[in-house]
Amino acid sequence: MTDENRIDELIADLQEGSMEVRRAATDELGASGEAAVEPLIAVMLECDNDVRWYAARALVQIGEPAVEPLLQAMHAGEDRDFRRYAMAALAGIGEPAVEPLIAVIEEGDPDLQPFAAMALCKIGEPAIDPILRLMHHPDPAMQERAALLLWKMGEPGAEALTAALEAGWAGKR
Secondary structure (H helix, E strand, O other), X not given: OOOHHHHHHHHHXXXXXXXXXXXXXXXXXXXXXXXXXXXXXXXXXXXXXXXXXXXXXXXXXXXXXXXXXXXXXXXXXXXXHHHHHHHHHHHHHOHHHHHHHHHHHHHOOOXXXXXXXXXXXXXOHXXXXXXXXXXXXXXXHHHHXXXXXXXXXXXXXXXXXXXXXXXXXXXXX
């Protein structure tokens, strides 16, 4: 665990340090755990894309504790660049982010759905079964969205989609 003052120093290193300093700060922030999540999200909201990239990498290292705060920040703000880097962090976190991202798809927020969809596609295999569940959704538009997500995922998703459609799964409960 890293204390708050050290986290502030590391955040400053992300913003102003050389590439080597930024990489070291990223690793240390990632090892700092949950205490670094909010400061990292704050710096992502305020800074340029270079800083966002390093902050997103640190959030990936932190993992599951960063998922809900990232989604809350995506809901609260409208900065597309921030959302893009937050999505990349969620995709890098992987499986722990799947169900919360599925919830974003189900909410139907047209501003966030594309980001959630991209993250789910990048996560890949761990997202397949939850996306297949969406094919049971009573809304035909949601079923179509699920099919498109699986198709967009590439081979693993397309194989699952083909199997589901051949089994007559879409639209059935």
